[in-house]
Amino acid sequence: MTAPLDVPARLSAVAVWDVPLLRRAVGSLTSVVERLPSWRARLEGVARSLEAGESWSGQAARAAVAAVREASTVAWAVDAALTASLAELDRLVVEADPAQERAHEALALAAALPGGPDAALRDADRLAAAVGALVPGAGVLHPAGAAAEAAMGHASAAAVAAEQAGAALAAVGVRDAFAPADFAALAARVPLAHPVCVLPVPSGPPGDVAAWWAALPLTAQLAVIASTPQALGRLDGVPAWARDRANRLVLDRALAHRRLPEPEVATARVVAARIAAEEATGGQVQLHLLDLAGDRVGLALGDLDTADAVALVVPGIFNTPADDLTGLVADAEDVGAATRAAAPATAVATMVWLGYRTPSHPGEAVVRTSAGRGGPALAAALDGLGAARGAVAAPAARTTVVAHSYGTYVVDEAADEPGRLAADAVVLLGSPGMEDDAASLEAPAVFDAATPADPISWAGWFGDGHTWEEGYGSTALPTEASMGHSHYLDPARPTLAAIGEVVAGRRAPE
Template identity: 50%
Template sequence: MSAPGLAQLAGWDVPQLRGCVGTLALVVDRLTPWRVRLDALGRRLDSAECWSGEAGTAAAGALLELSGVATGVGSRVDAALGALRRLVDAATDAAEHAARALAVADSAGLQLDDAGRVTGLPPQPHPAMAPDQAAELAARRTAAEAAAALATGLAAEARAAGARALVAAVSAGEELGDLAPAAGPVTFADLLPRLDPAGRHVVPPDPRAGPVAVADWWAALSAPQQLDVIVEHPDAVGALDGLPGWARDRANRLRLQAALAELPPGEARETATAVAGQLAAGGDRPVQLLVFDPGQGLAALSVGDLDAAEAIAVLVPGILTTVADDLAGLTGDAADVVAAATAAAPGLAVAAVAWLGYRTPGLLGALQPVTAVHAGRVLDRALDGLAAARGVPGVTPAARTTVVGHSYGSLVTGQAARAPGRLAADAVVLLGSPGTGAGRASRLEAGEVYGAWTAADPISTSGYYGPSPADLGFGDVPLPTDPGQGHTEYYDPDRPTLAAIGAVVAGVGPVR
């Protein structure tokens, strides 16, 4: 490829080039949200929610294919954009320097060829000239030489910038590879072979990368890649904070199926059996399995579609709570919170997570905050994951999130607030709290803090882990209770606290 001459560099239409690259960037930005919506439609077709039969299956397959093409093309174009932006910068410099070089030469009566060589300098004074003529010619020669030097320097800079522009253009072409058709429109049948099928096989990232990095990784995958990685790596996918609820649910259901087929009698199998029972009991109501670790006795179930919810509650239980014995009760509490929030704000899409993502302590373990410190970090990461999954372009905007900590779970919530970074929650509700370890409500890092306690609940007035809602100076907004309400009755439908919790989750509760 020959280097362009100065006249060609000066004539480059940089505004049009900048506009084309900007438009291409806009297309890439809009491609991801469009593909996310397309993938959601494909999942609905695949699960026969809106169209069943052979035609529906074929349509779902076509959408997966379209998603794969859109992801591949978007990835290639996005990679090329960096080189195209460098092309715009270099072309801008080249055009400006070339135009200035030609203008300087022209103003001095000189000619500048495409290689940047100057001709037309005035001659040197002749000895036979009169002194005044010789002086005038010498002055013209000096001025012309100065203009020639400036024009030559500008020409060199223009040619160097032009060379950088050509390198950037070649780099952009290499990133795009063979996507560009030789002539005429391109069909999907033409395009699919150009996208490397081996690229579909991906490996999940290290969880230590963080929920935001995980969410970005997931968003960059096509629908076929997402489905493939769920099947190939269900253990990793099911445990990744930052993924949408539907993906973790699919992965963890695969893990549950394997656990029920392989686990011998014991605590781990009892955990798996309890989880399977709650999934089966969901009926027509969406239930998503977000956490499943039978070896550690951990699970988290979302009552309601976590990915579509406008309001999310995360219920954090206290001591002596296990998946095998108590998941049914905690899931029932989550369902009651959903019902209360929906009653407070009819039409609102609500999900509530029964979160047993930590191994709760026994009576002796509850006397120390060690478990809460570890569990708080896990809860903080889980909340960050919920926020990151909803921060991807094209998905439903971030939901209002409320953490509801009961008893020792309120201490876990306080430790989550003390973890690095802000707590990814809009509101915190403390029920029967022995103290949060944070000191005051303002240190819980949520814009709204609510509390419920009663004189009939000695744990709520114990202050074992410091100030709690039972203390006048704690700084929370009190929720209603009955005088004789006990420690385990805050979610009781016959008590006033549940309706108040629902109002808080829905965002229509008292705010102070």
């Protein structure tokens, strides 16, 4: 093997690379790439709003939908190209640093040899001459040669990364630092109408699901919703707007299904009626979860994807969607109203989270079986809400769990799941007792409400962690001595207003 005659020149070129400038340029591109998903998500939201006819209809509106969808598809292509290019540029930076460092080292060591770098690196008759000279009799490369060999290896890897970074951008018309002149030229590079391959809905942690969803173009997202609504509607990590669309398809099919078991039909009818009633008054509703066979429903008032403050209301025993959804939605509305009263400029979304089958008779209420199933589901739901926003670089919501009675056990079990509970605050109302102290719930702020007139809060069924005891470590919310177990969310009582302050972030823990 012979050595190239320009090794010293190549080392000299690598030695003067402006690696700090490269690092700053890649950092600037990173900031752009990080903002693109959020911008694309907003653009797709405009397309969905126009498509739904919320503010505009007619031929002009349809043309606007087509235009915004085109922009969304182009934005997706640019996002994908920049993300792929950035991954290679990150690799380029990783290789450029050691390449330059070892080039400096090789040139300095070779300069000390007889004849200098040229003589040390010029001999093409031996393999060692490619990177230096053999130490006489040692059979190993001189340090100058070893350093040069390492420098050239890193430089070659950097060159490959640079080439692949450029190739990734070629898909959107960027070549040799020249980009398309305008949007029309850019759009011409992107296939706007092509068959959509419906990918299987993944399983996995909410973060992985959110990343998968965010990487899909809008056309593919809509195709997945239409083809697999039941699976998608239950998938934590998918944004609320998509879950709502999917679950409404499931709901419509359930109402049209003539052989569905009567309990499932009854639940479907109640859910549909509740949605219709809320929307008739101008309210926004999102059907976040619909599992008719499992008797599980999550119904949100407001936009879970964009709200500044989100509250999940977790009820206790004897609550079912068919029998109690209307009353629970009223509770969620009251929590939302109290939050807006505490912070009028805050966008609020409150969700009735019946994501577990609650105990249906007293015997089930004194064991943790239902909570053991509900805890992991609640933890995943909270993780999913955060992951869906994080995947598109949207601002995180302040998230509060408002749990009542047996629902406090569900929060307890959720906190036992791997990772921290994805909640900024937890409110425990009329808890029959907790396993540990407030710190075990892993939320920055834990509040409680209990009264002498509520015997459940004195029960201690699941441990000595009475939330009202000073040693538990929670902050007490205002109550009245006459309040019973079902009065904590009563608008006429002081506790509800305080809960609104917690949800809004206006009440600090003590």
